[in-house]
Amino acid sequence: MTIRPVILSGGSGTRLWPLSRAAYPKQLMPLVSDRSLLQETVERVADPTAFAPPILVCNDEHRFLVAEQLRGLGRKVEAILLEPMARNTAPAVAAAAMLAGPEALILVLPSDHYIAKKEKFLAAVEKAAGAAALGKLVTFGIEPTGPETGYGYIRKGAAIAGAPGCHAVAAFVEKPDVATAERYLASGEYLWNGGMFLFRADRLLEELGRFEPAMVAAVRKAVAGARQDLDFTRLDKEAFAEAPSRSIDYALMEKTGEAAVVPVDMGWTDVGSWASLWDVAEKDAAGNALIGDVLAADVKNSYIRSESRLVAAIGLENIVLVETVDAVMAVSRERAQDLRLIIDRLQAADRGERLSHRRVYRPWGSYETVDLDKGFQVKRLIVNPGARLSLQKHARRAEHWVVVRGTARVTRDRDVFDLVANQSAYIPLGATHRLENPGTETLHLIEVQSGDYLGEDDIVRIEDSYGRV
Numbered sequence: 007m008t009i010r011p012v013i014l015s016g017g018s019g020t021r022l023w024p025l026s027r028a029a030y031p032k033q034l035m036p037l038v039s040d041r042s043l044l045q046e047t048v049e050r051v052a053d054p055t056a057f058a059p060p061i062l063v064c065n066d067e068h069r070f071l072v073a074e075q076l077r078g079l080g081r082k083v084e085a086i087l088l089e090p091m092a093r094n095t096a097p098a099v100a101a102a103a104m105l106a107g108p109e110a111l112i113l114v115l116p117s118d119h120y121i122a123k124k125e126k127f128l129a130a131v132e133k134a135a136g137a138a139a140l141g142k143l144v145t146f147g148i149e150p151t152g153p154e155t156g157y158g159y160i161r162k163g164a165a166i167a168g169a170p171g172c173h174a175v176a177a178f179v180e181k182p183d184v185a186t187a188e189r190y191l192a193s194g195e196y197l198w199n200g201g202m203f204l205f206r207a208d209r210l211l212e213e214l215g216r217f218e219p220a221m222v223a224a225v226r227k228a229v230a231g232a233r234q235d236l237d238f239t240r241l242d243k244e245a246f247a248e249a250p251s252r253s254i255d256y257a258l259m260e261k262t263g264e265a266a267v268v269p270v271d272m273g274w275t276d277v278g279s280w281a282s283l284w285d286v287a288e289k290d291a292a293g294n295a296l297i298g299d300v301l302a303a304d305v306k307n308s309y310i311r312s313e314s315r316l317v318a319a320i321g322l323e324n325i326v327l328v329e330t331v332d333a334v335m336a337v338s339r340e341r342a343q344d345l346r347l348i349i350d351r352l353q354a355a356d357r358g359e360r361l362s363h364r365r366v367y368r369p370w371g372s373y374e375t376v377d378l379d380k381g382f383q384v385k386r387l388i389v390n391p392g393a394r395l396s397l398q399k400h401a402r403r404a405e406h407w408v409v410v411r412g413t414a415r416v417t418r419d420r421d422v423f424d425l426v427a428n429q430s431a432y433i434p435l436g437a438t439h440r441l442e443n444p445g446t447e448t449l450h451l452i453e454v455q456s457g458d459y460l461g462e463d464d465i466v467r468i469e470d471s472y473g474r475v
Contacts, residue, residue, distance in 0.1 A: 010110045011051040011060035012102040015117040020349050021279050024333035029362035033118040034071055044117040048081050059084045063098045069238055070369035090243035096257035097249040100225040108208035115202055122273025130270035133171035134204040142266040143205045147197025149271040153187035158199040160267050175265035197269055213262045224248035235473050280326040281342035284309040332364045369472040370395055383460045389449040394442030396470035403457030405433040412449035415442045
């Protein structure tokens, strides 16, 4: 039977701040290769002889970014399912299972994990399918490589008859302290909980309904009320809000008597911290992962990443140093899991650096603020070929557009005209206007805003190609 992957892409990835932020989280970034973690996950299950097109679950804010990354791969999906609000993994998986159909074998994969040994992953999926065909709810247990305290553990039980390579789950165990983790490692009975699952859709919903009937009822109502929006399937907001927020582990796997586990050594990491990213990164002879424009002297066992400028380091050991255009973060590798201390302070101070980068992505391209002061703001806009911004107007600002590269088609009230490099247009306050790129080359444009208020909420959208209001 063909397996239907369900790829979950709802996380915010704050443990990899300042590179990963709520508006552009880690799964959308190329952290370990030239493809994003999401793209790597999609490619891992791209063989049409083994896998049906995936169902991808993401939140509303990231929908166009996700769709663009799929287009970049040239991969088709069965559906992009939009969660109206975060409800953890159990409601998301239940919705995907209902969409897949009762007899579907669904393989649940987080989009932000890294797997170095694809062949072993695929072999483990084949083993898990054997147990799932028997009605088991299968998880994947990662063979531990050290006494890790940042992961939950699974104690494997007896082998399952008729499903070679699969074991009953004897117990799920919370994250241990160091001494307990060392004891687990020595026993050989414990595996890391990899957060990936395989089961028949009907068996999942049957068992989940035993422990979380209100959740299943709410999700079923949300799926029944779903509607299509461009390339996306929107779950009904009011119904989905009624679903309790639970992880699939807590809501189901830790309670069911039908849980099974496939032990596997597939070079797995959840890329959950800068320390884990150092673990999988390519390193030099001194144990350093140096990414971007970095100069290092007498530096050992460190992860240093530059995104926008030269970073120089001397005489450091076991540190993580990450530079972006608007923030620099330094932490010892041993304390990389404690980044929440900074995130909480950013949130308390209502700092925008917690949520988004200086470059903000939109379905038509992106914009970046390059200068800002009282009464004016300068942005660089990049508009993809064939894309266009909404037809809109502003109540409190005027704009001046200067084309740097490409062709811009400008709508200004009743006038429609094209501009090329070194040409400009003035958009008065209150004018109905639109910017679009009619060409095959990416449009680069400088926008100078002036007025007494320059916030992004000073937009009245009259018509929008992407369904935004």
